[in-house]
Amino acid sequence: MSTATERVWAALEALTDPEIPVVTLRELGILREVNDAPDGLEVVITPTYSGCPAMGQIEDDVRARLAELGVAARVVTRLSPPWTTDWMSDAAKAKLHAYGIAPPHTRPAPDVSVMRFIKRPAADVVSCPHCGSSRTVVTSQFGSTACKALYKCLDCQEPFDYFKPY
Structure with missing residues (x-):
């Protein structure tokens, strides 16, 4: 270099x-x-x-x-x-969480089986970056930007973005 x-x-x-x-x-x-x-x-x-x-x-x-x-x-x-979100550093994920954005989950290996087309995959549990609760619901597949989804915490009632894994 x-x-x-x-x-x-x-x-x-x-x-x-x-x-x-x-x-x-x-x-x-x-x-x-x-x-x-x-x-x-x-x-x-x-x-x-x-x-x-x-x-x-x-x-x-x-x-x-x-x-x-x-x-x-x-x-x-x-x-x-x-x-891919795999390119994000651990520091970035920690900073997102501290900023109030739930960081992306690690992506599993792609499922190419026929079962993928028959049954819906289980939804990821997205923890609230404000209170840590796992009782959250997706309210929109698009949050403040298209790379994030909008969630709401059922415990603290706060809305938050979740950086979608790609």
């Missing part, structure tokens, strides 16, 4: 997600790579899903930070492989 690449990584470490300002792009797994390319540096970002409305802002934030450094780099949005 070159000195320029290390300098860019260090500068981008502090950039936070515009929709969830307590977690960094790197902690979420959106900031994927900083590469030395023949024609200069390349910064690779991957959206949490292909229609993520925050990607324009994220790219602008990356470009602004690079401009502050005086570094010329290309910002590339890469869709393959697709982003």
Whole structure:
């Protein structure tokens, strides 16, 4: 890794997600790579899903930070492989919880059997990030953003987002 690449990584470490300002792009797994390319540096970002409305802002934030450094780099949005919540760091999940967003569960291996099409999978138990209760219900498959679902705690009555596993 070159000195320029290390300098860019260090500068981008502090950039936070515009929709969830307590977690960094790197902690979420959106900031994927900083590469030395023949024609200069390349910064690779991957959206949490292909229609993520925050990607324009994220790219602008990356470009602004690079401009502050005086570094010329290309910002590339890469869709393959697709982003997964497996790319989130444990620190990101802890920060989501502290912020009032239930972090995603670990995804099980995909079920490709015919039984998958016959019976509905059991719903994940999503604990309330406010009081810890497991007595929660989904109120909408979409929360404040499409990558989150809206839940309500039946004990403390607080609504909260759940970051859906992908």
